[in-house]
Amino acid sequence: MKIISMQIAALVVFLSSVNANEFCRSYVDQYTRFRSECSVGSFVLNSCCDLQPFQAPSGMYRIRKTQFDTADVYCDMNTTDGGWMVIQRNRINSTTDFSRNYTEYEQGFGNLSGDFWYGLEALHCFTQRGVWEMRIDYQLATGVTSFLHYNTFSVNIAATRYLLAAVGFTGIGTNFLSTSHGRRFSTADNDNDASTENCARIGSSGWWYNNCGIVNLNSQPPRVQQAASFVEMKIRPRNCA
Known part of the structure; x- marks a missing residue:
């Protein structure tokens, strides 16, 4: 007792x-x-999953990014058993400016308690350790909420322009990231898309573009095939749940 x-x-x-x-x-x-x-x-975590056995609340924690480096992250402990590290959040009329250059997208920007982009180099560091899954929660401008889930998510090294892997789709709705899988990251000052246009310049933000205008979670307002009022990207090791 x-x-x-x-x-x-x-x-x-x-x-x-x-x-x-x-x-x-x-x-x-x-x-x-x-x-x-x-x-x-x-208290240094290997990932937000380390918090699961203790019914930890969502919030800011410090996790291990590499063998010698740590990073502050926002852990979502409420969505589907928790253990998610939020890597992007963007809301309509956000006060965080997503019209950034390539270096800023590499390093990350914004506020973890508000709207932000975590940073391509950090995403590569995290996702090279084991197999990670990704979830995207979003709310359309009409008020409808939904999500996308990918069984495998990774960001490759800088030399590949942070090539995206997002496969194993499940969720409610359309696989919007099918056009982004296998694409290099582009910004207005570093055009790596498959279009004859500079999609990042048209969309005023960086993304893994194929062609312009289909999906861009960093635009304002964010686009998930159509305008959204809220999007949030989050990842966790696949064995977390």
Whole structure:
């Protein structure tokens, strides 16, 4: 009974946590495998999936990007069992400017608690470690909500212009990313699309274009074949669920 009471008390503390360090401290006395990470003042995850056994809330956490580097991410712990790392969020009339150059899309921009693009180089670093899946949640301008799911998602190295792999489609609706799979990333100042036009210049944002105008989650408003009021891209290791 005493053990159960301690767990309930810890859970109360945990549910009020707003960041990874508080989450970590609330569990350090019960889960010894966290001790070494917490002892340096920050709880470093391998992915957002590490939070699943503890009913962690959605929010900002620090995860391991490479063997020697970490990165702050936003973990979605509510959608389909949680464990998702949000890599893009764009809303109609967003205050975040997605009309950026190639270097900015490489490095990432925006605010993780608002609208943002996480960065191509970081996406490559994450997705080269194992097999990752992707989910895209969106709301059309009409108010209809839906999602797309891809069983395999990866971003290749910079030398390939961050070639996209998005295969194994499931979800509600059309496979909008079928035209983006196998494409290189383009911006207005670095045109790598299959069109005779500069699609990034026309769409005023970077994307894995094939031809112009079909899908561009970074445009304003975002387009999922038609105008959307909200889009959010998120990824997690395939074995997460």
